[in-house]
Amino acid sequence: MSKSFVRTEFHPDLPAPISEAGIIGWLRHNLFSTWYNSLATLLVFYLAWLAIPPVIDWAFISSVWEANDYKECKAAGTGACWGMIDKRFNLFMYGFYDSNEFWRPNLAIVVFMIAMVPVLFDKVPGRKFCVPFLILGYPPLAVALIRGPVEMSTFQSTTGIVVWVAMFAGAVFLGHRGAKTLNAAMSGIGYTAAYIILFVIFISWGLGLTPTETDTYGGLMLTLILAGVGIAVSLPLGVLLALGRRASSMPIVQMLCIGFIEIIRSVPLISVLFMAQFMLPLFMPEGVKFDNVMRALVGFSLFAAAYMAEVIRGGLQAIPKGQFEAADSLGLNFYLNMRLIVLPQAMKIVIPGIVSTFIGLFKDTSLVSIIALADLLLVAKQSYTDSNWLGLEHTAYAFIAVIYFCICFSMSRYSMYLERKLHTGHKR
């Protein structure tokens, strides 16, 4: 045979054989590719056949949708007693929150959801307005709506008011001066302080609504407050801690960050919550009253921030040195470098880790039932120990499991959408 060969015409594309394409091809490749794969497939189908019909029967067919107590439920059917959920629905959603004021948390969550839509989905316009609103405007608004005016003794005396106004003026002056002299740290501290002062003044006014007691908060509302604040605080704080931990040019900052992260991470969340419950009041100046929910929020947010910091640090370490050098060589300062080059890339890499932390955080809120806060889990427990609804733990837990699942699963799906959307450089 001759060694030289020249192809003169291209071979046409032929249709794939039936074993490779279509449903049969898919089944063959995915479910029955080997004998052990086939065995596993059959086993899974068998287990599903065993498990799913009874669950459907329990939840929908033999279940009782209307009842006034557990005896009626038992008499009417052997399945779930959804009548209990129906009767105790407000408890599951709001705890003991004053039922005349339900519109307030409702409004807070509706405003939040509307403002989140443009942030979550590119195609909806209005992100330019919604992002600053969610970061700056929404927190005081939500506090004012849900909590109402927070009584603060300093605002009851003229001197107190003068002092606060003076502090505000001072902070604005500092921020303005920093911005003028291009001192980023000075303007940052000044404007942040001014914002915090405004925040305090605003929540002490509280839109002029009736104050509510945090002891009455419970159910899904409390769970969402804890998780929402935890997420909102832990992300920026985590970024700062992660950057601080890598700031080798500032050894003291670095040491403080490492110390904070390592101490918090080596302690169980429960003990952090207990610490916040019993120790936090000791550190506060006299006259500052911290209620239970507030203490739990502080403990919770700090705990989450330590974990978040480590997740984000993982992302920072994945950024090649060349990226820092390129940014430096273009004259970008540290702040611009982080904001425009490093963090966008690092955060993208760790989206799965961040969302995992969020999901973990959301479920960890159930631990606050130990410090006597009536979150969703404790409300469920209270339901089936109520003398009217004895012995309905299956129904109660199934209901909150569905709520937890819906929220966590949507977070996880959204993170996958986000990963796909941000996919640009690293892989084609």
Next chain:
Amino acid sequence: MSDSNAAVAGNSESAITISAMHKWYGDFHVLKDINLTVERGERIVICGPSGSGKSTMIRCINRLEEHQKGSINVGGIELTNDLKNIDTIRREVGMVFQHFNLFPHLTVLENCTLAPIWVRKMPKAEAEEVAMKYLERVKIPEQALKYPGQLSGGQQQRVAIARSLCMSPEIMLFDEPTSALDPEMIKEVLDVMVDLAKEGMTMLVVTHEMGFAKQVADRVIFMDGGEIIEQNEPNEFFDNPQSDRTKLFLSQILGH
């Protein structure tokens, strides 16, 4: 202030003055007594075996590496720990890297407009206009809206050159710009660099492309062991090397 500094040094004409500069990595003495003056518009090629400190030396010029002894003066500004001086110098000195170091999360156009917008405070429309001008000069305006990951190595390096040029630097540093490229892509990058040299840009190029050195360099510098061994005009340098180390190096790279 910069004027007085320059007057003291007596080199108001030169773009870069490095005198008696030393650098250590820990105990390791990487750069030894570097003295180098670069005139405005001068094109210098730096060559030498790997590990000879040539990359480190040009990275000292925009403070990607810190020198420990001696002085570096860029455009009349002394390079010290003063962050303001460093930022000023970095704005005037562009750099092109061996591995391009484009920002993968930004499009080609955004890569080019980022620094002008944020550092030079240029309006976005103007920055985009400037960026398109330079992308045309490096002959890839049609790729402006793609991401770096979608381009070939040669195209990425040309984008990197355009990105630096968008800051309208006085001086361009090239750190082995063609070493990571496939042979058929080297030429497209070198062509862009030759054009740039013809337009009178002050250039310091670390490279093994001796053809490029012969074609455009005003001066070739040979480094070995952290020292400048020999420098000369390209013709003299290649035809009549003085030092034994230079002769050995040239025979190794030109021999095959």
